[in-house]
Amino acid sequence: xxxxxxxxxxxxxxxxxxxxxxxxxxxxxxxxxxxxxxxxxxxxxxxxxxxxxxxxxxxxxxxxxxxxxxxxxxxxxxxxxxxxxxxxxxxxxxxxxxxxxxxxxxxxxxxxxx
Amino acid sequence: xxxxxxxxxxxxxxxxxxxxxxxxxxxxxxxxxxxxxxxxxxxxxxxxxxxxxxxxxxxxxxxxxxxxxxxxxxxxxxxxxxxxxxxxxxxxxxxxxxxxxxxxxxxxxxxxxx
Numbered sequence: 001x002x003x004x005x006x007x008x009x010x011x012x013x014x015x016x017x018x019x020x021x022x023x024x025x026x027x028x029x030x031x032x033x034x035x036x037x038x039x040x041x042x043x044x045x046x047x048x049x050x051x052x053x054x055x056x057x058x059x060x061x062x063x064x065x066x067x068x069x070x071x072x073x074x075x076x077x078x079x080x081x082x083x084x085x086x087x088x089x090x091x092x093x094x095x096x097x098x099x100x101x102x103x104x105x106x107x108x109x110x111x112x113x114x
Numbered sequence: 115x116x117x118x119x120x121x122x123x124x125x126x127x128x129x130x131x132x133x134x135x136x137x138x139x140x141x142x143x144x145x146x147x148x149x150x151x152x153x154x155x156x157x158x159x160x161x162x163x164x165x166x167x168x169x170x171x172x173x174x175x176x177x178x179x180x181x182x183x184x185x186x187x188x189x190x191x192x193x194x195x196x197x198x199x200x201x202x203x204x205x206x207x208x209x210x211x212x213x214x215x216x217x218x219x220x221x222x223x224x225x226x227x228x
Contacts, residue, residue: 004156009154033217041221041222042204042220042221043157043204045216048215048216088156088157090217092208092217099145099162100143100144100145100146100162100164100206100207100208100210100217101159101162102147102149102157102159102206103173104149104157104158106155106156107154107156
């Protein structure tokens with residue numbers, strides 16, 4: 001059974017600071033997603049990571065994947081208030097085949113303060 | 115292009131009532147799935163489908179039924195609503211096959227069972 005654990009679950013940051021959210025998972029998987037969710041809204045796709053060593057960047061967010069360590073990170077650079085949201089990692093394809101059945105981490109609630 | 119459309123957005127049910135949450139996608143995706151989101155628990159998979167006529171259970175299937183008669187539609191039925199089914203429900207769809215395909219989510223249905 002695939003387990004996905006995120007930490008921290010709560011993150012309070014000052015604007016301008018850097019921080020990293022970690023996503024650990026228990027078995028091999030076909031692909032890893034990072035999503036953002038604003039309060040009362042749906043999930044917005046940020047990144048899809050497929051292979052070991054994959055790194056993707058969009059604005060102040062950068063995601064990486066280490067399949068050997070079963071670890072993905074979401075790094076936030078010079079945080080701004082607009083990044084305040086809940087961030088989820090999710091994996092598809094436990095055992096190596098994707099079927100559109102995602103296993104989610106618990107989510108990290110990020111609050112960026114002035 | 116509407117993407118994934120869920121109806122209704124909000125619903126209040128009495129214990130024991132039944133209802134169907136609708137989900138439709140217009141992207142010709144093979145994979146569709148239903149999740150529930152509860153505070154502090156991320157999203158959990160209820161049922162999923164890899165194509166018309168094919169469905170399977172996810173992590174928390176009890177009390178829910180699904181069917182997939184067409185590629186576009188994947189309704190979720192609550193047979194006899196219970197307060198424990200109070201949650202936010204999301205439908206998602208994604209493409210079959212290899213590659214960095216993202217999973218698209220509907221806007222969610224907020225269900226309260228009293």
